[in-house]
Amino acid sequence: MRRVLRVLGASGLILTVGALVHVGTGYTTAKVSSDAMRPTYTPGDRVLLERTEAGSIRRGNVVLQRTAGRYGGLAVLQRVVGVGGDRVAQRPGGPLTVNGEPLTEPYVNGGDPSGQAPAYDVVVPEGRLFLLGDHRANSNDSRYFLDDRWGTVAEGAVLARALDDRSGLLGAGLTALLGFVLVLGAIATEIISRRRHPVR
Template sequence: MALAAGAILLIGTGYTSARVNSDAMDPTYSPGEVVFLERVDAGAIERGDVVLYRTENRYEGMAVLQRVIGMGGDHVRQSPGGPVTVNEKPLVEPYLKDSGPSGVVRAYDVVVPEGRLFLLGDHRANANDSRFFLTEQSGSIAATAVRARTLDSHTGLLMLASTALLGLLLAAGGLAAGIVSWVKRRAGRSLMR
């Protein structure tokens, strides 16, 4: 009962979780790790967010976790071995695997169409991200394809603990109300005899 109440509350609040299936976001998120997410509208997405999205024409329609590098109107480019630049400013990317711009298959230079996002994995050498779809609207995806964005681990754990506690409190309250009701019915029957 408490788990059901907690699950209903979790769904109703706009938070969810997902298990990481690849190392494309390593070291930020490792395979098997559970990440906590909040559902967001396209207008709430910001550069640097790690988002969960799903598109029909990529990854067999499966949900994918990647980092937002560019947004509508941004000029994103990278030369082999060089840093990613957004609007001519090099990105500082401390989250990258091996602390370098590894995994560049070829140079790219795109302007992200309005309403769309350019996404990269943190483990560039093992991420099948926007760089591999450059012929499809500059490798971008529609911002509306985003289902949720990750929460930092402390927020996620706090949210999960709060949800579980509230679920337990609701279950205890329901159980107490049921016992009180049962006792009153029993007492009422005893008085009638």
Template sequence: MKPTYTVGDRIVVERVGGDELRRGDVVLYTAPTRYGGGLGVVQRVIGVGRDRVVCCEDTGTARERITVNGKPLRESYVNHGVADGLHRAYDVKVPDGRLFVLGDNRTNSRDSRLFPEDHGGTVPVGAVVGRVTDSSAMPLLLAGSTLLGVLLAVVGIVFGFAARSVRRRPAAQLVLWPEHL
């Protein structure tokens, strides 16, 4: 997934339903028949159910683009701006409940292009573990939430002790003067 992610990068994955996945999302999924047992694969969603993914418009030029439903993709995230890298044409109609996924390093990625015999190379939505979120913001959000939780717990404990000590004080004696009766 270079240049977006490199080996050793920490990523945060949020679990999402298949209906929440969109084109452009980076997902973590498993495909044991393709990549061996239990390994997670991180790739980008290019097409969702009923999309038509075609490679490539302006093949062999600097303007080479993959099209989805006839519209060229603008992919600023691909390594060195290479839209395909394999120089292999494909035209895939993505079945419902499946995703067409590609790596961002198109010259060195084992993605949907290499498995055309398996539903056009698509991956079942059920194989998706989750969507990769911004790896720098999420840990900060989690750390901030944890800190806030600890702070609220400490405040709660302080108020608990304060309430207990207020309850233990003896009640003030009420003295009534005869003119108040």
């Protein structure tokens, strides 16, 4: 019986430590410091982010990225509107189009997808992303770096993406809780057993 309890306790410890390591290495947070992503995120908001690999970013994702030579080396939060191969274009006051189709953008501030930015027409190179803020009138994004690879950033510049689906994080939390319960149960049973059968 004690051997079974020790195995359960060890298994619980492994589950708990594994889940905590997964959360610690797989997720991070960032504090919003500008209006560029308003109304989705406002200054002072703490955003939960999932670390991700190049190639897994999709159009519509909000990502934290750091690109050398931009923003003083700081990481910024922006939305992906174009991925490799996409043609992204816009005229002042008009909708953003991707591959010739107007992009539905319910998240933009005040319903203004333009923000009076200069006109642009860009084909996003493979392995790169075209990024905009949700507050188009107050976002220093890909539109203002068109002379540097059409304003795009490398997928590898993405540090993490905002977490829309928290099921993975919830699963890790439940796994850690289960492991903790197993450890406590094994310890409690061992203590009770020793009290009933003291060693002489």
